[in-house]
Amino acid sequence: MTTSTGALADRLRHLLGPDRLLEGDLARSLYSHDGSIVGGACGLVALPETTDEVAACMRLAHEAGVDVIPRGSGTGLTGGAVPLDGGLVMSLARMREMGDVDVANSCVWVQPGVLNLDVSTAVAHLGLHYAPDPSSQQACSIGGNVGTNAGGPHCLAYGVTVQHVLGVEMVRPDGEVVVLGGVAPDPPGYDLRGLVVGAEGTVGIVTRVLLRLTPLPPDVRTMLLDFLSVTEASAVVQAIIAAGVIPAALEMMDRNMTMAVEEFVHAGLPTDAAALLLVEVDGTAAEVDTATAVVERVARTHGVRTVRVAQDEDERALLWKARKTAFGAVARVKPSYYLHDCVVPRTRLVEVMAAIGEITAREGVMCLNVFHAGDGNLHPIIALDRSDPDETERAMRAGDQIVRACVALGGTLSGEHGIGVEKRDYMPLVFDHDDLAAQACVRRAFDPDGRMNPDKILPTGTRCGEVGLADTQVPEGTWI
Ligand SMILES: Cc1cc2nc3c(=O)[nH]c(=O)nc-3n(C[C@H](O)[C@H](O)[C@H](O)COP(=O)(O)OP(=O)(O)OC[C@H]3O[C@@H](n4cnc5c(N)ncnc54)[C@H](O)[C@@H]3O)c2cc1C
Numbered sequence: 001m002t003t004s005t006g007a008l009a010d011r012l013r014h015l016l017g018p019d020r021l022l023e024g025d026l027a028r029s030l031y032s033h034d035g036s037i038v039g040g041a042c043g044l045v046a047l048p049e050t051t052d053e054v055a056a057c058m059r060l061a062h063e064a065g066v067d068v069i070p071r072g073s074g075t076g077l078t079g080g081a082v083p084l085d086g087g088l089v090m091s092l093a094r095m096r097e098m099g100d101v102d103v104a105n106s107c108v109w110v111q112p113g114v115l116n117l118d119v120s121t122a123v124a125h126l127g128l129h130y131a132p133d134p135s136s137q138q139a140c141s142i143g144g145n146v147g148t149n150a151g152g153p154h155c156l157a158y159g160v161t162v163q164h165v166l167g168v169e170m171v172r173p174d175g176e177v178v179v180l181g182g183v184a185p186d187p188p189g190y191d192l193r194g195l196v197v198g199a200e201g202t203v204g205i206v207t208r209v210l211l212r213l214t215p216l217p218p219d220v221r222t223m224l225l226d227f228l229s230v231t232e233a234s235a236v237v238q239a240i241i242a243a244g245v246i247p248a249a250l251e252m253m254d255r256n257m258t259m260a261v262e263e264f265v266h267a268g269l270p271t272d273a274a275a276l277l278l279v280e281v282d283g284t285a286a287e288v289d290t291a292t293a294v295v296e297r298v299a300r301t302h303g304v305r306t307v308r309v310a311q312d313e314d315e316r317a318l319l320w321k322a323r324k325t326a327f328g329a330v331a332r333v334k335p336s337y338y339l340h341d342c343v344v345p346r347t348r349l350v351e352v353m354a355a356i357g358e359i360t361a362r363e364g365v366m367c368l369n370v371f372h373a374g375d376g377n378l379h380p381i382i383a384l385d386r387s388d389p390d391e392t393e394r395a396m397r398a399g400d401q402i403v404r405a406c407v408a409l410g411g412t413l414s415g416e417h418g419i420g421v422e423k424r425d426y427m428p429l430v431f432d433h434d435d436l437a438a439q440a441c442v443r444r445a446f447d448p449d450g451r452m453n454p455d456k457i458l459p460t461g462t463r464c465g466e467v468g469l470a471d472t473q474v475p476e477g478t479w480i
Pocket of ligand 1: 112
C-alpha cells in the first residue's frame with residue numbers, strides 16, 4: 001500500500017467504519033477481477049451506501065490523489081471494473097434502493113446497485129418492465145449497465161441502455177454531485193447524460209439512475225428454428241428483417257453451444273442442428289400472428305428444418321433459460337473462456353461466421369457461438385483451460401484475428417460489453433490518432449487529474465491535444 005493509500009485508508013475507515021472498508025488480502029484479490037480474464041491489483045475497497053457517502057469518499061480520494069475504480073456486480077467482460085495498479089475500488093453493490101414508480105411518466109429512480117432483473121420484477125404488477133435485458137440480468141447492476149451501455153436479446157427491438165436512461169445523478173472526481181438529464185424530454189444543451197452512459201466509470205460515479213419503463217407487450221410468441229447450415233441460419237437473420245419484421249429478439253446458437261446448453265438445461269434442443277435461431281415476436285395478438293407467419297415463410301425459403309413454437313409460458317421460459325445460461329454451460333466443456341463482442345453489419349453475418357470458423361480451426365481452439373444475431377453482435381466464446389499456456393496463447397491469437405476480421409468487414413469493437421482494458425489497445429483500429437486525442441480531451445474535461453478508472457478505454461499514452469500517437473500493442477502481462 002502506498003503512503004497516500006495508507007493515509008486514505010485511515011480516513012475512509014473513520015468515515016465508513018471498519019466493516020465497509022475492505023483491506024485484507026482475500027478482498028483485494030477478489031476485487032482484482034471481473035467476469036473477464038483480465039487480472040489486476042486492488043488497493044482498497046469502499047462500500048458506500050448513500051450518495052453523500054460516495055461524495056465524501058470521492059473528496060478524500062481527490063485530496064489523497066488516489067485513483068478510483070467504480071464497480072457494480074463485477075460481471076463485466078472487458079476488465080472495466082478491474083483496478084490495474086492499486087487505487088480505491090468503489091463498490092456500489094450496497095446501494096440497492098428503488099424509488100417510487102412515476103406511473104404517469106413511466107419511469108423510476110433507482111440506486112446503481114439494484115440488479116437489472118429486479119427492476120422488471122418490481123414493476124411487473126403495473127404492466128411495465130425495464131427493457132434492456134443482458135443475459136447476466138440476474139446478477140449485473142444498473143450502474144454497471146449504465147457504465148457499459150449494456151445490451152441484451154430484446155435490445156434489437158427496444159434499444160440498448162442509453163435509450164432507457166432518462167437521467168443520472170453522478171458524483172464527479174472532486175466529490176461534486178450533479179444531475180444530468182431528467183423526466184423532461186430532450187433537455188437543452190449538450191447531452192451529458194448520453195455521454196455518461198457507456199463511459200465505463202471514467203467520468204464519475206453514477207449514484208442514481210432515472211430509468212424509462214416500457215409497457216409489457218400484450219402478446220408474445222417465441223420460436224426455435226433449426227438449420228443444418230450456419231450459412232443458411234445467418235442468411236435468415238437478414239432475410240427476416242428485410243421482409244419487414246423486427247423481432248423483439250433474434251438470437252443464434254451454433255452446434256457446439258447447443259450441445260453444451262442441452263446437456264445442462266435439457267430444453268429439448270436439437271443437438272444435431274448446425275445452428276438454431278431463437279426468434280421472439282411481440283405486439284397485439286394480430287401483430288404477433290402476422291409476424292409469426294412472415295418468420296416461418298422466410299425460414300422455409302432458407303431451408304429451415306423445424307419450427308418449434310413455444311406452446312405456453314413454461315416452454316417459453318425454458319427456451320430463454322437455454323439461451324441465458326449459455327455462457328455458464330461452457331463450464332461443461334472447459335474451465336474458462338475468452339470472448340470478444342464485436343459487431344458487424346447484419347448483412348455480413350454469413351462472411352463473419354465463416355471467418356470465425358476458419359480462424360478458430362486454424363488455431364486449433366474450440367469456439368462456441370451464441371449471440372444477438374439480429375444486431376450483428378457476435379459472441380464467439382473460445383473455451384480454454386488457462387492452466388495450459390499453449391492453449392491460452394492460441395485462444396488469444398484467435399481472439400485477435402476475430403477482432404480484426406470484424407473490423408475488416410465494416411464492423412466495430414464492441415456491441416455491448418464496452419472497451420475496458422481488453423479492447424483498449426484495439427481502439428486505433430477504428431479511430432485515428434486525432435479522434436483518440438479528441439476523446440481524451442472530453443475525458444479530461446470531466447476528470448482533469450486522470451484518476452477515474454485510469455487505463456481504461458483509451459490506449460496507453462493517449463493525451464488530450466496530442467496527435468501522432470505511436471502504434472499501440474496489447475500489453476504484455478495484463479492477462480492472466
Ligand atoms: C454470463 C454473462 C452474460 C452476459 N450477457 C450480457 C449481455 O447479454 N449484454 C451485455 O451488455 N452484457 C452482458 N454481460 C456483461 C456484463 O454483465 C455487463 O457488461 C454488465 O453491464 C456489467 O454490469 P456489472 O454490474 O457487473 O458491472 P461491472 O462489471 O462491475 O462494471 C462494468 C463497468 O461499469 C463501470 N461502473 C459500474 N458501476 C458504475 C457506477 N455506479 N458508476 C459509473 N461506472 C460504473 C465499471 O467501472 C466498469 O467499467 C454478460 C456477462 C456474463 C458474465
